[in-house]
Amino acid sequence: MNAPPLTGTELFRSLRPEKQERVFQAAVQEFAVNGYRNASMNSVVKAAGISKGSLFQYFRTKQGLFDGVVEIAASRVRVYLKHVRDETGRMSFFERLEQLLHAGFSFIDHHHLLARIYFHLLQSGETPSGSERVALLRKQGVEFVADLIRVAKARGEVKRSVDVERTAFLINALLETLLRAYYTEFMASGLGLYRGNPEELAGWVQTALGLIREGIQRNDLD
Amino acid sequence: MNAPPLTGTELFRSLRPEKQERVFQAAVQEFAVNGYRNASMNSVVKAAGISKGSLFQYFRTKQGLFDGVVEIAASRVRVYLKHVRDETGRMSFFERLEQLLHAGFSFIDHHHLLARIYFHLLQSGETPSGSERVALLRKQGVEFVADLIRVAKARGEVKRSVDVERTAFLINALLETLLRAYYTEFMASGLGLYRGNPEELAGWVQTALGLIREGIQRNDLD
DNA sequence: GGCTAGAATGACCGGGTGGTCATTTTTCGC
DNA sequence: GCGAAAAATGACCACCCGGTCATTCTAGCC
Numbered sequence: 001m002n003a004p005p006l007t008g009t010e011l012f013r014s015l016r017p018e019k020q021e022r023v024f025q026a027a028v029q030e031f032a033v034n035g036y037r038n039a040s041m042n043s044v045v046k047a048a049g050i051s052k053g054s055l056f057q058y059f060r061t062k063q064g065l066f067d068g069v070v071e072i073a074a075s076r077v078r079v080y081l082k083h084v085r086d087e088t089g090r091m092s093f094f095e096r097l098e099q100l101l102h103a104g105f106s107f108i109d110h111h112h113l114l115a116r117i118y119f120h121l122l123q124s125g126e127t128p129s130g131s132e133r134v135a136l137l138r139k140q141g142v143e144f145v146a147d148l149i150r151v152a153k154a155r156g157e158v159k160r161s162v163d164v165e166r167t168a169f170l171i172n173a174l175l176e177t178l179l180r181a182y183y184t185e186f187m188a189s190g191l192g193l194y195r196g197n198p199e200e201l202a203g204w205v206q207t208a209l210g211l212i213r214e215g216i217q218r219n220d221l222d
Numbered sequence: 223m224n225a226p227p228l229t230g231t232e233l234f235r236s237l238r239p240e241k242q243e244r245v246f247q248a249a250v251q252e253f254a255v256n257g258y259r260n261a262s263m264n265s266v267v268k269a270a271g272i273s274k275g276s277l278f279q280y281f282r283t284k285q286g287l288f289d290g291v292v293e294i295a296a297s298r299v300r301v302y303l304k305h306v307r308d309e310t311g312r313m314s315f316f317e318r319l320e321q322l323l324h325a326g327f328s329f330i331d332h333h334h335l336l337a338r339i340y341f342h343l344l345q346s347g348e349t350p351s352g353s354e355r356v357a358l359l360r361k362q363g364v365e366f367v368a369d370l371i372r373v374a375k376a377r378g379e380v381k382r383s384v385d386v387e388r389t390a391f392l393i394n395a396l397l398e399t400l401l402r403a404y405y406t407e408f409m410a411s412g413l414g415l416y417r418g419n420p421e422e423l424a425g426w427v428q429t430a431l432g433l434i435r436e437g438i439q440r441n442d443l444d
Numbered sequence: 445g446g447c448t449a450g451a452a453t454g455a456c457c458g459g460g461t462g463g464t465c466a467t468t469t470t471t472c473g474c
Numbered sequence: 475g476c477g478a479a480a481a482a483t484g485a486c487c488a489c490c491c492g493g494t495c496a497t498t499c500t501a502g503c504c
Contacts, residue, residue: 011481037260041462051483053465062462094439123345125408135408142410149438162438166429169403169410170396177395186347186357188364188391207388215437216371216384217316233451263492273453275495284492 007068012058023048023058024072027065032113036066036126063128070121073114074137080107081144093152094213097171101205104179112183119180142172174208229290234280245270245280249287250294254335258288258348285350292343295336296359302329303366315374316435319393323427326401334405341402364394396430 006013012020026048030039041062045052059065084103088096108115122138125131146168152158181187182201185194192200210216228235234242248270252261263284267274281287306325310318330337344360347353368390374380403409404423407416414422432438 040460042460052463053483054481056463057481060463125406131408135411138409139411142413156440158438159440159444161444162432163425163429165413166426167433167438169413169415170399170430170433173396173399174392177392177399181391184347186353187360189357189361191387191391193391203385204388207385208392210384211389211392211437212433213437213439215433215435216380216389217435218378218381222381222383262490264490274493275453276451278493279451282493 007071008058008064009060015058023050023055024069027069028072028113028117031066031069032116032120035120035124036062036128039066041065066128069117070127073118073121076111076114077107077118078140085144085148093148093155093157094209096148097175097212098205098209101175101178101208102201104175105182105201108179108183115179115183119176122176123180141176142168145172145175171212174212178204178208229293230280230286231282237280245272245277246291246294249291250335250339253288253291254338254342257342257346258284258350261288263287288350291339292349295333295340295343298333298336299329299340300362307366307370315370315377315379316431318370319397319434320427320431323397323400323430324423326397327404327423330401330405337401337405341398344398345402363398364390367394367397393434396434400426400430 012023015023023044026044029047030044034040039062041055042052044065045055048055055065059068080103084096084100088099091099118137121127121134122141125134127133142165146164149158149162149164149168149171153160153162153164177187178193181191181193182196183194188194193204196204234245237245245266248266251269252266256262261284263277264274266287267277270277277287281290302325306318306322310321313321340359343349343356344363347356349355364387368386371380371384371386371390371393375382375384375386399409400415403413403415404418405416410416415426418426
């Protein structure tokens with residue numbers, strides 16, 4: 001299930017996998033809760049049950065540890081995106097978006113700490129190595145949606161007049177917000193999205209897809 | 223132009239307005255750049271050119287100072303929302319949204335530090351006094367959009383089938399993301415939204431409104 | 445000018461941070 | 475069982491934080 005982190009110094013990679021996992025999980029937990037700046041190496045050390053000196057032998061700096069954690073989070077997200085894309089190739093664009101959302105909720109259920117780190121990074125841009133890295137991650141997300149739109153356009157499912165790049169950005173914003181609100185209490189308080197049950201989530205997915213598909217302007221058919 | 227802060231201890235309010243403004247602006251700057259947790263009272267003190275003891279006599283705690291700043295930011299946003307609502311009462315729903323966005327860009331141009339604080343708070347939920355406060359601010363924003371939708375529905379401009387609350391949340395998410403991307407470089411890098419010129423912005427507004435109005439699914443007319 | 449109430453000051457406090465390194469402990473080939 | 479090489483350790487460093495308070499300064503009244 002969990003791939004080896006493949007990060008840190010040679011010393012870290014030579015550790016018994018169980019210990020690697022323990023240290024890495026402690027770091028994931030800490031960064032997920034506190035983001036980068038407010039995360040404490042002392043807390044990681046305590047949670048992992050190792051000494052401070054060891055942690056700094058495994059990852060030379062706080063930034064090194066964070067980079068490793070982010071790399072794992074981003075690669076998990078990439079895998080999940082690819083998976084959804086391949087599994088839904090024959091569906092219509094709107095069905096694909098639907099599946100993308102449901103898979104997103106499921107991803108959060110299974111990797112909620114990594115999801116927190118990933119989305120927190122995307123929202124805050126808070127990274128030691130400059131925000132270009134974050135801009136790139138965002139771009140990849142938007143490009144993923146843009147590709148789906150291009151395919152849909154070629155298939156004639158989507159209006160020819162839509163601006164692919166801008167629309168991809170907007171749809172991505174909707175998806176991100178929905179996913180974030182699923183695990184963030186204060187975002188949609190009282191609207192049933194936070195930790196919503198499957199029926200609730202399905203309702204939200206339908207509302208979002210209705211908006212994206214047909215908009216909300218009244219027309220002759222309504 | 224700038225109303226007196228009306229916050230802090232009696233001592234602070236009894237200061238010469240020029241000094242009040244200087245201290246307050248230093249705080250606004252610091253919180254805008256660093257958020258709450260990473261903001262430093264020492265930095266505020268330095269930027270304001272006063273002593274640490276004085277700052278703590280003006281605002282008993284860091285939280286007190288932050289609350290004052292947030293209060294101003296939130297009230298400015300409320301004023302701006304009310305203004306847009308009143309000025310656009312006779313327009314159609316979609317024109318109103320359009321004006322809301324343009325006014326939002328303009329608000330950021332004129333109060334970009336306060337805007338940063340406001341949006342940062344909304345996104346991070348990072349506040350000393352628990353996130354209920356943030357949940358409330360978010361709710362007010364969504365309710366504002368929900369009210370617009372209700373009016374539009376009553377006027378027959380909007381499909382009867384739309385879920386007002388959920389749709390308000392989604393539209394609010396779109397507006398927020400667009401506004402944030404206008405002053406945040408890494409959000410829509412390469413898409414021309416960051417510090418975009420008026421023509422660029424108008425294009426984005428049109429794309430967003432097209433999506434909200436009619437969606438992107440191809441129909442018989444297309 | 446002298447007095448005093450109240451404002452301004454910054455050294456100081458306890459506690460936290462990321463990071464280092466001399467020392468101790470463990471591992472492992474012989 | 476021994477010795478050397480490698481890994482683990484935690485006391486320690488310089489620096490920063492929010493907040494306090496004894497002391498100094500200053501404005502305003504007589």
